[in-house]
Amino acid sequence: GAVVSQHPSWVICKSGTSVKIECRSLDFQATTMFWYRQFPKQSLMLMATSNEGSKATYEQGVEKDKFLINHASLTLSTLTVTSAHPEDSSFYICSANRASNQPQHFGDGTRLSIL
Amino acid sequence: AQTVTQSQPEMSVQEAETVTLSCTYDTSESDYYLFWYKQPPSRQMILVIRQEAYKQQNATENRFSVNFQKAAKSFSLKISDSQLGDAAMYFCAYREYGNKLVFGAGTILRVKS
Secondary structure (H helix, E strand, O other): OOOOEOOEEEEEEEEOOEEEEEEEEEOOOOEEEEEEEEOOOOOOEEEEEEOOOOOOOOOOOOOOOOOOEEEEEOEEEEEEOOOOOOHHOOEEEEEHHHHHHHHEOOOOOOOEEEE | EEEEEEOOOOOEEOOOEEEEEOOEEOOOOOEEEEEEEEEOOOOOEEEEEEEEEEOOOOOOOOOEEEEOOOOOEEEEEEEEOOOHHHEEEEEEEOOOHHHHHEEEEEEEEEEOO
C-alpha cells in the first residue's frame, strides 16, 4: 500500500488564491521530504528539500515566497502556492525516504490548475 | 552538478519482445545509487529497479534487469517479455548527497500488441 500520501489529488482555483498541498508519510517518520514539479511529458524537477523543524532548502530559480514549504512534524510537509497564477499550473509531487539507504517513495501527485 | 541523460525520447516494442532503454550519467562520486522509475498515465511514480554503485552485479527484478557499466557511467534498463502494462514514461535517476534525486528527461515506451 501507499507509504506516502498526498492531498489533494486535483485542485482547480481562481488566479490570486493560495493553495496548500499536503504530503504525509504514513508509517514512518521522515526528517526530509522532497517537492517536485512536473510539466506534461517532461521530467521531474526538484523544487525544494523540506527539513523537519528548519527552513526548506530551495533549488536555484525557485521562488521561496511563491512556494512556501512547512515541515512542522516528522510525518507532514506542506507546500503552499501563494497568489497562484496560470503559469503555476502544473503537477506537483512529493517524496520521502524511510531511511537514507532506502529509495524514495512518492505521493500520487497533485494536479494544480489555475484559472 | 550531476547530470542524467536519456537519449531516447520514445521507444516502441512488440508485445513479448525485449527492449533496452539507455541512460548515462555524470558524477565524480564513487559511491551512489541509481534508479529506474516508471510513470504510467496515472502519473504515479513506481520504482522499477535500483543499483548500488559499489555492487558489481547487475540488479534484476523479474522481467527487468540493468546493465550497469560504472566506468562508462552507463545504466541501461532491459525489459524482457514486454507486456501492455509496461507502457509508460521511464525515468532514470541518480541519487546524490542528501538523498536528492536527479532525473533524466524520460523515455516514453509504447508496447504494440
